[in-house]
Amino acid sequence: MLSEKVLSMTKQKSVIREIFEYGMARANMIGAENVYDFSIGNPSVPAPESVDRAIYDIMQEQNPVERHGYAPNAGIPEVRKTIATSLNKRFGMDYTEANIFMTNGAAASLGILFQLMKNDPEDKIITFAPFFPEYSAYAISADIQLEVISANIPSFQINFEELEAVLDEHTKAVLINSPNNPSGVVYSKETIQKLAALLEEKQKEFGHPIYIISDEPYREIVYDGFEVSYVPRFYDNTFVCYSYSKSLSLPGERIGYIAFTNKIADADIMLGAFVQSARLLSYVCVPSMFQKVVARCVADTADLSVYAKNRERLYSALTAMGYECAEPGGAFYLFMKALGDDAGTFCETAKKYDLLLVPSDSFGCPGYVRISYCVDPERIEGALPLFKKLIDEYKGEK
């Protein structure tokens, strides 16, 4: 009677959520201080003080009707202008407010774009393992194919041979996510250049645009020696999907945007198309007050140094113990090779030590675990002896 499409999603259990819930139950049994939960990518650092200041200032400066009224579908013009100006300064772009479409965060940006890309039954979007599992949900929703290129181990850069083989006339977009969830890997400038060149060639071959959707919620979390290329500088047909969830530690407020340049294919109808795509997803506007808050904090970030500290400590200690990890250039995830034959079994074994890790199977790249290190640094210190015991158990068995 009810929608099979919707109900079938309930059968797709979220592994991450299950582990998180196990962790909460276990914490009730043995105390939260004894459970080392690395399952959830929930920012652990507070929003910067400028967010509080912005909230108080808006409360003082604006009356409630202004402050909480409907915003235009595309977002508040002044907010979009502020974001455009900030991006122009940072990346040498020439955006105006007409190039910025406010969204309810990265998920909404992707939902809007996936729906807009779908026209024919064979249409597809290509992405790269390992990938954020919700991409599959957006594809199911838009009824568009999601084709996944296998992981390029151990660099986790793009597997170009496989990509070239599957790029075809049905390819509407290529979805990248750098810094990556779950691997933490940042695509090099060379990777972006090579991707741009390949897609330019294929656009000509197929006679239609192939967009890059650049999903960038982790753009600001990038470590020494790494740089996150600004993709539209390399490839005109790029949508940048940004979110303030991680940069300003505002994940619950759902504020982000899609940016595109005037050189993108169909530039003149793009903003209107986004309005309609968002409308079909039953969005009315992005929360008014927090649009204004992020505009006032556009040059700020939360204190992200704790993630750098955790990354350094965890990566060096685990590799010293003998674990193999993808080199984390950004985000707050470490992608570590599971011991033994199966990541699921390895995670079950880790549970004995109250180490909660996520097996990588649902990210489309079996044999690894994701360690979310957006935690207090003392949790890392407490966990390290347990990781040592875990590897010792495996060494003893072999």
Next chain:
Amino acid sequence: MLSEKVLSMTKQKSVIREIFEYGMARANMIGAENVYDFSIGNPSVPAPESVDRAIYDIMQEQNPVERHGYAPNAGIPEVRKTIATSLNKRFGMDYTEANIFMTNGAAASLGILFQLMKNDPEDKIITFAPFFPEYSAYAISADIQLEVISANIPSFQINFEELEAVLDEHTKAVLINSPNNPSGVVYSKETIQKLAALLEEKQKEFGHPIYIISDEPYREIVYDGFEVSYVPRFYDNTFVCYSYSKSLSLPGERIGYIAFTNKIADADIMLGAFVQSARLLSYVCVPSMFQKVVARCVADTADLSVYAKNRERLYSALTAMGYECAEPGGAFYLFMKALGDDAGTFCETAKKYDLLLVPSDSFGCPGYVRISYCVDPERIEGALPLFKKLIDEYKGEK
């Protein structure tokens, strides 16, 4: 290349938005004080002081990680519990938090439900003219038929004869909206009882549930002598879709909920189904901080008395002049019979007097205009002599 489904929506111009934009341009020419814009249903009264107090208190009491962190998909449990308790007290229900699913406002509630109702190509939802035009967008999005029962003039209660004729085995839900946008009409208790009895009978006949979706953003705006029945007290298979946009004047913050009782068909899977339906629409969570704000203001409303004052003045003055109007029981709309043959032409004539009204064609009920009186009372006073001139012009012509 881009989605025809999405792009075809851009061709459906929003009449309301066009008039609103004309009004802004005209205001620039002749001064805002000389344009009488009754086109937009945007609350004109400020949020109650308790909203400001709640914001300040939350800023003081909670740290930013708590305040702005991800909320569970279904909403913050304490918020849902507070809403449940409030509804139990008001309407004698026995809701718990498990009966309340937080949404990004009424549009999201309907988007989630429309998608959940769709399974077979013949599936349909029935609604009643005049109706809010966005219902068509939700139906297009979910790819479900929206069948519209013609208006029952002049009472604007349900046309039961026509409803009975179109209720069939493909009917998944009946969507009602009382107080109504655009007519302002409130369904009587007798109407709700009769609807419940008819649907009970049809459910038995077809052997499956027929849900009532009760879209209630205007529940709190109801005038002396009228009462908005609480539909689940009459019919178990009811979804109540509520929004704080009008009751607390927070339209830009996008906070609402869907409520259902344990007696609804498929009660045990409903909350999980909502989570998945929202996920397919790419919702992650309802804005965290404003969930907490509304929970603290659950018993409050904005000062809605200005709407009552406007309604009284406008309805009595216009009917005294000779206009025919539906009797407005609630909301902030007056539905007035257009003079002459065509509502569009009548609205064009009204424009000469700088009276901006919305023709009713897009509400599925030609021959009327919607007057949104969510404006400052002095705007009503200024407009009345112009309405007089307008009717005089028509009288002179006849």
